Amino acid sequence: KKGMFIDRSFHLYAVMRTTTETVKSTVGKVEFMDFDDAKLSAARRSHANCLVLMKKFFGLVVKQEKSGSTAYGRPSTAVIDDMVACVHQYEDAVETTRSEYRWLMDKFPKSISVILSYAHFTDTVLN
DSSP: OOOOOOOHHHHHHHHHHHHHHHHHHHSOHHHHHHOOHHHHHHHHHHHHHHHHHHHHHHHHHHHHHHHOOSGGGOOOHHHHHHHHHHHHHHHHHHHHHHHHHHHHHHHOTTOHHHHHHHHHHIIIIIO
16 A cells, blocks of 8 residues: 655644644643743754764765875874864763753653654764
8 A cells, every 4th residue: 555645844844733732732831831942942953053063073074085185094183183173062062952951851841842852852963
């Protein structure tokens, strides 16, 4: 049997819409009013920054492999320094994001949007 194809953007919209409605119905009124959307946005920005740094690191690796300009295929000291700096930035970004999500999870443990965002962070960054 062939399944019906649903555009991914529509599916994402439907999930986000359902999530918003679920959050409004499951989180108490006071808790919902207290919900810190700015903190969730900051955590999502930090998550995106982790992905950018991951991409930057692997871009440096690919660039070095393609250039092959050093003897015996070893990267130059400058390339290694760039990679190490990128790894340190990545580690800092991961720790920042993790602490932001920890705060959100402690403050709003029933929030579907926080849980889904944290799950996405865990899947794309921590795995």
